[in-house]
Amino acid sequence: MGIRDHKNLPLILGSNSAIRQTILKNAGLNFQTCPSLVVEEEIKQKHPGKSAQEMCTLLAQQKALCVSKRKSGLVIGSDQILEFKGQSFNKVETTDEARARLQLLSGKTHALVGTTVLAQGGKILWEFQSRAQMRMRVLSTAEIDHYLEKSGPQILYSVGCYEIEGHGITLFEQIKGDHFAILGLPLLPLLAKIREMDAL
Secondary structure (H helix, E strand, C coil): CCHHHHCCCCEEECCCCHHHHHHHHHCCCCCEECCCCCCHHHHHHHCCCCCHHHHHHHHHHHHHHHHHCCCCCEEEEEEEEEEECCEEECCCCCHHHHHHHHHHHCCCEEEEEEEEEEEECCEEEEEEEEEEEEEECCCCHHHHHHHHHHHCHHHHHCCCCCCCCCHHHHHEEEEECCHHHHHCCCHHHHHHHHHHCCCC
């Protein structure tokens, strides 16, 4: 398919992620949402030896391909994994697990690795990898408890148990990386590619 053939294709976000939807809406893009049917844990169990970045890329690809085979359009697939001391971390399920995660990261640097892809008709057309270094300040038990109480259950949707777009930013002393990629979608490279494909 040539570049111009993408002009009238609908843009589809292959995710129900609220923050990714907000990013696209704020950029003025018209898009649909269609969550993939990919079961992440099954893929992770089938590929135990992959690095965080490799797994992130595989998951983003599978999500986009899954949707692109069911929907006609240009599909955005994205995934993000937290890497700390060579280990990959999944999202937590409870507030107690979130507390333990913040205690683990307190005063240390971890990485957020991400991959975003574009797919159409069951084929990957483009992919972009990102990596951000996140240094959390030393947090007291009281600070962590206050943060968890103030944040509520929505932090369970963040792999790091923080929402950097909100008051989660107060947990950090240094961040190196693209702001939008940290939120979950590298907007500027994505816009550049969509523009290049004449799909805006």
